[in-house]
Structures are given as C-alpha cells and as structure tokens.
Amino acid sequence: MKISKIFLYDEPAVSQIQLDRLAVFLNKTFSIPVEIRDSILKFSKKDTAEKIAACRIFNLRKPYERHNPNTDEIIFEEANFENTSKTENIIMYDGFEIQKVLTELIPENERKLESFHIFFTNKLTCTYDYNDYRYHGRALIGANPSIVSTTGIIEAPAKPREYYLELMSSYAQGINVESIKQKYKGTYLEYNDTRLSRIIEGYLLQAIFYLEIGDAFCDKMECRLFNAHWQKDLMYSQLENRKLCEKHLLILNRLNEHNNK
Template sequence: MRISRIFLYDEPAVPQINLENLVTFLKRTFRVSVIRKESIFAHADRETARQLAAARVFNYRTPFEMHTPTDEEIKIEMQSFSNSASNDGIVLYDGFEFQKIIAGLVPEKESTIDNLHVVFTNKLTCTFDYNDYRYHGRALICANPSIISTTGIVEAPAKPKDYYIDMMKNYTQGLNVDSVKEKYHGQYLDYADERLETIVEGYCMQAIFYHITGEPFCDLLNCRLHNAHWQRDLLYSQIEFGKICSKHEDILRRWTALNDLNC
C-alpha cells in the first residue's frame, strides 16, 4: 500500500510522546511526508462527546452493547476535549466503536487511501476477545485512522507476576502499596515515563506496517513489531533490542524503494 503522507495527532496530556522527534524518526525510517496535527478532539462537538460516552464499556465480560449516556457523562467527555489531563480514573472504550468515531473527525480532504492517520489518545481502548470472553485493554487499534492509546501502553502489557502477588499481599495486610511500586520500579512502563518517547516509535511502526502489508506484528521478540503481552517484552523489543528484524527490514527496504517511485 502506497503512503503519501502520515498525519500524527497529538495527545497534549502526554508530552512524553514528543511528537516533534517522532516526526523526524518516521520521516527518516519510511521516507514519507509526516505532518504533525493537534489533538483529534480539538474541534470536537457535543455529538462527538455523546458518541464517545456511548462507546464506554461497563461490563468487560460481555460483547459491546451500545450505552445510552447520561448528561453528566457527555459533559465529562466535552471537558476532556479541552483538558484531557483532567480525566479521573480509567474508563474503557470499545476500540472499534472508538475508531469509527475518530474516523468521522478526520477532514474529508485528507481522508484518502494514500494518507495514513495515527491518533494518540490517553483514553483506554479495548477489544472483546471471544477466546476468553472478556475485554482486553489495547495499546494499538490498527486501521486508518490507527489509534495508539498511551494508557493502553501502560496498562495492557502485564507487569511482572511477582508484582501482582506482592500487591495482593500488601492489600490484604493493609500495607502501603508504594513500596511494591518502588521494588519493581523500572521493570514496567509507568505514566509520565520518559521511555514512552521511544516506545511510541514502535507502535507507530506497527500501525504503518499494518497499512503497508496488512500484518502489523512480528512473532520474534527481537523486533520492534513484536506484539508484547508483557512489559518486560515491550521494554526489551522497543528499547534494549530497538530495531526491526531482518525480515521486516527487507520488507521496509523494498517498500520504500517502490513508494519512492510512486510518489
């Protein structure tokens, strides 16, 4: 699939994304025009707020059911458009419903097949898995536009098993959980984590490879396209290893050569 331009939509509540550096990285890697945009919700209206509130997930054990939002829920969504950092607690949104809403906000003149849109949000997207019949948080919803959830990056890949065991022990004993977080500090990605700047590069690459080939992920841990289910694997693939595998390097090399000819 040919790409003329990539549009990156900012999440102002998460400055660690560092969109300016991300633009430079993607231009260098894919040799296409990359355009920085403000938040996709910058000019959203009450109808968009209603749609988002209706896409909330309340029962993670059942497939998506459209929710009839209250005025208060719509008001909260409206407030998040101008101040997304004000979100209290974690709200789950059905990822496919969320993506459809986002698609409706992309300017029509830029919504062409050769333009790829990647939207950052701190809202938590999730999808229903019929294998275990429950919703799971997702860092990435692949489509056009693609959605990268910074909350999903933090919450979806699991932390070390012992972390959860120690947290449960402290809860049951009435102890402060901060000591557990300190014990495992650095072993998982946290909010406002400076490593997020590097991590989002990999998720952008996955979104772009999906657009190019239809396959966003790699089975190899030694590849930035690896679909990490554990924080340790995420940090290894994206930071410690920090590159794509030889197979995907070859795919990228051949694609950039063809894309250059078509541009």
C-alpha cells in the same frame, strides 16, 4: 508504499508522546512526509462528545452494546476536549467504536488510502475478544485511521507476575505497598514515563506494517513488531533491542525502494 503521507494527531494531556520526535522518526524510517496536527477533538462539539460517551463499556464479558450516555458523561467528554488534565480513574471504551467517531472528523478529501491518520489518546481503548469472551485493553487499534492509546501501553501489557504476587501478599499483611512499587520501579511503564515516546515508535511501525503488508506483528522478541503481552518484553523489544528483525528490515528496505522510484 501504499501510503504517501502520515498525519499525527496530538493528545495534549500526555506531553511524553513528543510528536515532533515521532514525526522525525517516521520520516527517517519511511521517507514520506509527516504532518503534525492538534487533537482532532479540539474544536469538537456536543454531538461528538455524546458519540464518544456512547462508546463506553461497562460489562467486560459482553460484546459492545451502544451505551446511552447521561448528561454528566457527555459533559465529561466535552470538558476533556479542552482540558488537558489526566483523569486517574480509568474509563474503558470500545476501540473500534471510537475509531468510527474519529474517522468522521477527518476532512472528507483526506479520507483516502494514501493518507494515513494516527490519533493519540489517553483513553483506554479496548476490543472484545471472542476467544475468551471478554474485553481487553489495547495499546493500538490498527487500520486507517489508527489509534494509539497511551493508557493502553501502560495498562495492557502485564507487569511482572512477582509484582502482583508481592502486592497482593502485602495488602493482606497490611504492609506499605509503596515499597513494593519502588522495588519494581523501572520494570514497567508508569504514567508520565519519559520512555513512552520511544516505546510508541514500535506501535507506529506495527500500524504502518499492518497497512502495507497486512501483518502488524512478528513472533521474534528481537523485533520492534513483537506483540508484547508483558511490560518486560515490551521494554526489551522497544528500548533495549530497538531493531527490526532481519526479515522485517528487508521488507522495510523494499518498501522504501518502492518509494524512491
């Protein structure tokens, strides 16, 4: 394998990530050492807060333009470094810009190909897509370092179409939307969902396959590398099926053979 050690950086606001069990999972799957670390932003200062605030996006239809943050936005980011409470209002950030800011925080002697750094965040990371000229929420920002956005996992793959339709018609008719949410409960991930950690395993596999073979995704839904656009498919690949397809299992075995030599 190209990588020889994995570093996982915590997002203290989301206890359902369960870094300990993810470290065991990765170590079992790839038989390379995994180190768990605190959030890389934990002891960060105002200048980092300013850089992160500058990654905010306001117009989904336009590619990234550096935002000039105001004092409140900088204070908000700074408070987030210490504060572990989750904000309900979802702020969108350019994922590649945040990636640049976080990369600068990695100790220089660890910024190398063999050391794979994975940051967890509850910020919604987004990337601009030139196919439809708009930003989309992303669960995973690949490359090294990678970012796994827990809010992206919950918000980016779509909920069932019927759910939206019922929600819209009940809004129009003034029906209590809670009953609709209750009806579809379990068919999509929610905040504080205990299944989050197992879902994250799939995104970690995608991040590592991307680094090792240059391709993160599989077109088979019966594979943990499946790039799910619907919550239902995400749950099928990661919770129900929980396996790699035959082809990717072979690749995994080859990567591991290489390791043990």
